[in-house]
Amino acid sequence: MASFIDCNGATATAAALIPKSKAKSQPQPITQSEILAEFAHHDPTVARINNGSFGSCPASIIAAQQRHQLLFLRQPDYFYFNTLKPSILKTRRLIQSLINADHIEEVSIVDNATTAAAVVLQHTTWSFFSADFHPGDAVILLHYAYGAVKKSVQAYVSRAGGHIIEVHLPFPLTSNSEVISEFRKALELGKSNGRKIRLAVIDHITSMPCVVIPVKELVTMCRDEGVDRIFVDGAHAIGNVAIDVKNIGADFYTSNLHKWLFCPPSAAFLYCKSDSLSELHHPVVSHEYGNGLAMESSWTGTRDYSAQLVLPEVMEFIARFEGGIEGIMLKNHGAVVEMAEMLVKAWGTELGAPPEMCASMAMVGLPTCLGINSDEDALKLRAHLRECFKVEVPIYYKAPVGGEIERITAYARISHQVYNVVEDYYRFRDAVNKLVEDGFTCACLG
Amino acid sequence: MPMDPPAVPQDQEDPRAATNGDNLTTRLSKKPKLSSITESQIREEFAHHQPGVARINNGSFGSCPASIIAAQKSWQLRFLSQPDDFFFNHLQPQIAHSRSIIKDLINADHVDEVSIVDNATTAAAIVLQHVGWAFAEGRFQKGDAVVMLHCAFQAVKKSIEAYVTRAGGSVIVVHLPFPVNSNEDIIAEFRKGLARGKANGKKVRLAIIDHITSMPCVVIPAPELVRICREEGVERVFVDAAHAIGSVRVDVKEIGADFYVSNLHKWFFCPPSVAFLYCRKSPLSPDLHHPVVSHEYGNGLAIESAWIGTRDYSAQLVIPKALEFINRFEGGLEGIRNRNHDKVVEMGKMLADAWGTSLGSPPEMCPSMAMVGLPSKLGVLSDEDASCLRSHMRDHFGVEVPVHCQVPRDGEIGATDKDGCVTGYVRISHQVYNTLNDYIRLRDAITQLLHDGVTCKMLPQDS
Numbered sequence: 040m041a042s043f044i045d046c047n048g049a050t051a052t053a054a055a056l057i058p059k060s061k062a063k064s065q066p067q068p069i070t071q072s073e074i075l076a077e078f079a080h081h082d083p084t085v086a087r088i089n090n091g092s093f094g095s096c097p098a099s100i101i102a103a104q105q106r107h108q109l110l111f112l113r114q115p116d117y118f119y120f121n122t123l124k125p126s127i128l129k130t131r132r133l134i135q136s137l138i139n140a141d142h143i144e145e146v147s148i149v150d151n152a153t154t155a156a157a158v159v160l161q162h163t164t165w166s167f168f169s170a171d172f173h174p175g176d177a178v179i180l181l182h183y184a185y186g187a188v189k190k191s192v193q194a195y196v197s198r199a200g201g202h203i204i205e206v207h208l209p210f211p212l213t214s215n216s217e218v219i220s221e222f223r224k225a226l227e228l229g230k231s232n233g234r235k236i237r238l239a240v241i242d243h244i245t246s247m248p249c250v251v252i253p254v255k256e257l258v259t260m261c262r263d264e265g266v267d268r269i270f271v272d273g274a275h276a277i278g279n280v281a282i283d284v285k286n287i288g289a290d291f292y293t294s295n296l297h298k299w300l301f302c303p304p305s306a307a308f309l310y311c312k313s314d315s316l317s318e319l320h321h322p323v324v325s326h327e328y329g330n331g332l333a334m335e336s337s338w339t340g341t342r343d344y345s346a347q348l349v350l351p352e353v354m355e356f357i358a359r360f361e362g363g364i365e366g367i368m369l370k371n372h373g374a375v376v377e378m379a380e381m382l383v384k385a386w387g388t389e390l391g392a393p394p395e396m397c398a399s400m401a402m403v404g405l406p407t408c409l410g411i412n413s414d415e416d417a418l419k420l421r422a423h424l425r426e427c428f429k430v431e432v433p434i435y436y437k438a439p440v441g442g443e444i445e446r447i448t449a450y451a452r453i454s455h456q457v458y459n460v461v462e463d464y465y466r467f468r469d470a471v472n473k474l475v476e477d478g479f480t481c482a483c484l485g
Numbered sequence: 486m487p488m489d490p491p492a493v494p495q496d497q498e499d500p501r502a503a504t505n506g507d508n509l510t511t512r513l514s515k516k517p518k519l520s521s522i523t524e525s526q527i528r529e530e531f532a533h534h535q536p537g538v539a540r541i542n543n544g545s546f547g548s549c550p551a552s553i554i555a556a557q558k559s560w561q562l563r564f565l566s567q568p569d570d571f572f573f574n575h576l577q578p579q580i581a582h583s584r585s586i587i588k589d590l591i592n593a594d595h596v597d598e599v600s601i602v603d604n605a606t607t608a609a610a611i612v613l614q615h616v617g618w619a620f621a622e623g624r625f626q627k628g629d630a631v632v633m634l635h636c637a638f639q640a641v642k643k644s645i646e647a648y649v650t651r652a653g654g655s656v657i658v659v660h661l662p663f664p665v666n667s668n669e670d671i672i673a674e675f676r677k678g679l680a681r682g683k684a685n686g687k688k689v690r691l692a693i694i695d696h697i698t699s700m701p702c703v704v705i706p707a708p709e710l711v712r713i714c715r716e717e718g719v720e721r722v723f724v725d726a727a728h729a730i731g732s733v734r735v736d737v738k739e740i741g742a743d744f745y746v747s748n749l750h751k752w753f754f755c756p757p758s759v760a761f762l763y764c765r766k767s768p769l770s771p772d773l774h775h776p777v778v779s780h781e782y783g784n785g786l787a788i789e790s791a792w793i794g795t796r797d798y799s800a801q802l803v804i805p806k807a808l809e810f811i812n813r814f815e816g817g818l819e820g821i822r823n824r825n826h827d828k829v830v831e832m833g834k835m836l837a838d839a840w841g842t843s844l845g846s847p848p849e850m851c852p853s854m855a856m857v858g859l860p861s862k863l864g865v866l867s868d869e870d871a872s873c874l875r876s877h878m879r880d881h882f883g884v885e886v887p888v889h890c891q892v893p894r895d896g897e898i899g900a901t902d903k904d905g906c907v908t909g910y911v912r913i914s915h916q917v918y919n920t921l922n923d924y925i926r927l928r929d930a931i932t933q934l935l936h937d938g939v940t941c942k943m944l945p946q947d948s
Contacts, residue, residue, distance in 0.1 A: 080562060080565055080566055081565075081566060081567070082566045082567040082570075085567055089569060092569060092572075092795075093564075093568035093569065093572070093795055094568075094795070095565075101565070105558075109533060111546075112533055112534075112548075112554070112756075112757075113533055113534060113535045114534070114538055114540075114885070115545065115547075116542060116545060116546065116879065116885050117535075117879065117885075120876070150777075150793075150794065150796055151794040151795055152794070153777055153778070153779050153793060153794030153795075154777050154793070154794060156778075157777045157778055160778075161776070164621070165651075167621075168620075168621040168652070186780050187778065187779040187780050187794060190779060190780060190783075191778040191779075191782075193778075193782065194774065195778070295795070303565075303797070304564070304796055305794070305795050305796040322610055322614065322777065323603075323606055323607050323610045323776065324606070324609075324610055324613075324640065324643050324644040324646075324647040324648070325606050325640040325643060325644075326639050326640050326643060328643035328644075328646065328647055329643075329646075339603070339604075339606060339607070340603065340604035340605065340606030340640060340758070341545075341546055341547070341604050341606075341748070341750065341757055342603055342604060342758040343757045343797065343800065346797065422573070425569065425570060431567070431569050431570075
């Protein structure tokens with residue numbers, strides 16, 4: 040009997056949450072035309088190769104969400120007193136099982152990774168304020184950390200007197216060992232004048248440029264070097280790579296459910312190891328303040344919580360795919376690497392990182408002649424591709440380091456999700472070829 | 486084109502003399518539509534409400550008409566269809582449009598003063614986190630005080646604990662009378678309470694005043710209390726007006742507070758959830774930040790609040806549609822407010838007469854909600870009793886109404902009925918979808934309980 044398989048091989052807990060009538064075996068996996076029907080609400084004129092930024096949500100999940108929304112609108116008091124909390128608990132149990140957390144209290148549901156970062160970082164502010172931390176104590180993060188997280192570090196750590204250490208990673212990259220050695224150097228340097236490192240913020244999959252980071256090794260290194268606490272920002276991770284929070288060993292771990300796990304905008308989980316739990320609070324304080332982060336997060340005033348309630352339906356959706364979530368991840372990875380190699384071959388460029396450092400996204404070098412020489416150029420080119428070619432793909436500008444003259448100054452971050460078809464990437468290939476042919480440079484754009 | 490006779494009595498000019506300049510044109514543009522929304526259209530708009538439930542608690546979670554839900558879905562779909570294009574080209578202009586509509590509605594001077602956030606709870610976190618920073622950064626000293634009402638909303642009390650008490654601030658709690666007879670009672674008590682709290686030379690950094698208290702529900706004379714705060718040297722005033730917009734007139738300049746928040750999903754027909762936070766611009770305006778920090782950090786609260794990571798912002802985008810919906814009613818927002826108020830007072834009096842009790846406040850202190858005394862024989866003697874009664878009303882009678890327990894303070898008598906002290910009140914709401922039958926069902930449910938000799942202690946306990 041084909042059974043629901045999650046990325047840790049656990050079946051029992053999750054299966055128990057699927058309505059009995061649907062738990063029986065699915066003899067036929069979802070077909071290509073069923074997939075296209077599930078994503079028929081995507082703009083059909085657009086080659087949508089940017090699942091990484093905003094994610095995607097199948098029609099049957101949107102419908103499930105609307106059912107939950109209607110339940111609230113229909114009789115909100117009943118929903119609030121009887122339905123909401125048990126529904127959030129269901130989602131938390133599914134996540135607990137998916138990520139291999141020990142205790143249900145360790146799993147909270149918040150809006151997105153940005154909110155999770157605020158939760159973790161606000162705690163460091165209180166630590167500085169209460170003199171647990173001292174002025175000059177440090178937080179270490181990657182130079183490629185997500186922009187919003189860097190702002191949060193500025194707002195909560197720098198402002199409170201903390202010192203920031205940014206780890207510069209090379210890009211393009213050839214292997215994990217480059218990441219590991221740069222991180223080790225930065226840690227040693229950071230500690231060299233007796234500075235205490237209070238928190239490390241490590242991306243599981245960096246956003247731009249996009250690379251899978253060897254988090255387990257970095258977490259172990261941080262522990263060995265006496266870093267107080269480690270927060271892994273896995274915004275892209277769930278549905279992209281396997282997540283075993285115990286194996287990774289971080290104190291805090293967050294991932295968005297709406298990026299690669301088919302939830303509607305927006306929901307994320309924040310995992311917090313038991314021994315650090317009591318320190319964290321949701322910044323939007325409501326009735327549940329003091330009852331634990333998970334309880335606090337489950338009520339932050341009257342809001343639409345429906346995106347947090349559809350994970351059971353999402354697991355049903357995923358179970359329709361051969362191999363479940365693991366099958367989806369493998370297929371996405373295989374397809375994005377294949378498409379990336381097709382593109383670099385067509386353009387005479389290179390990948391930004393080897394396939395083993397890619398998940399469902401890949402960084403594909405753009406031809407130098409396009410003249411992408413700044414972040415603004417990259418944004419303008421992205422808009423131009425959207426408007427004139429109906430290709431949606433984010434572009435990363437890679438500034439030359441030191442006196443280097445880089446051959447490739449920009450990379451496109453292509454994604455592959457279940458709705459993508461090979462024509463999406465051909466359209467991108469042909470668009471760039473046309474630009475090259477026409478002698479286009481970013482200087483042409485206003 | 487034929488014109489209906491004006492609905493507003495003071496419009497004396499002949500509406501057919503349409504060429505006579507600006508004044509007349511302006512007045513004409515304020516005339517009601519040729520046909521206002523009908524009763525059956527209203528029923529359709531709220532047909533998704535659970536039939537069979539006497540829904541007299543609009544105050545807690547609000548309500549949203551079907552046409553606004555449809556408009557919201559349309560925005561949600563636009564994002565899902567092409568999120569990048571939506572993010573880069575449409576989201577910010579639409580939020581700006583919503584903000585400018587609110588600015589006009591509340592009589593703010595600058596659109597910069599208007600931020601849109603999820604709800605009043607979030608707004609409280611924004612204002613109070615700022616207070617926390619002030620303590621941390623030495624602008625406030627340990628022991629400096631924040632003033633709040635005893636009946637402040639529980640979430641706000643917790644926020645004060647989380648950001649003020651934790652940071653070393655002290656809290657002055659002002660008790661307001663309930664039942665209450667007049668604004669003067671409120672004003673006198675507030676003045677006393679504030680003076681007492683400041684007695685040992687405490688510096689009061691912030692006062693948090695409800696415009697309409699939640700439980701028990703009373704309209705507070707906010708402009709007067711704000712003035713008292715200024716006179717007493719309170720540095721800043723934050724008016725928590727969660728219920729206000731759509732149930733009382735809101736003029737932020739008249740009220741004169743530094744910060745003012747109201748939920749749009751309660752009485753302004755928006756879907757869950759959306760609120761505005763007004764922050765008066767002045768040379769000494771403090772630097773507020775949204776606690777969920779994203780790319781726009783440092784670009785002003787309104788811009789920060791317009792992007793706090795990938796989320797569904799659609800509830801913020803239908804504010805123009807909500808205003809259109811409101812304008813289908815005779816008299817627009819003001820007409821809805823007045824009719825809701827008149828109806829809820831009428832129903833409140835009907836219930837009080839039937840039960841032999843009274844209203845908790847005079848009609849002029851009721852917004853679109855009223856506190857109606859419950860017969861003393863029911864024995865609502867604690868918050869648990871109130872909660873059990875509310876659940877029983879829902880589960881057994883299909884009546885949704887919140888119940889409040891108000892035990893008189895030492896030395897006070899409070900209200901009485903022929904059998905003893907009235908300590909329980911229901912907070913009835915009236916919104917455009919309510920009908921007489923809703924309140925009759927409430928009346929009869931309570932009468933039934935009395936008839937059966939039921940007291941709260943006998944009811945199934947809430948788990």
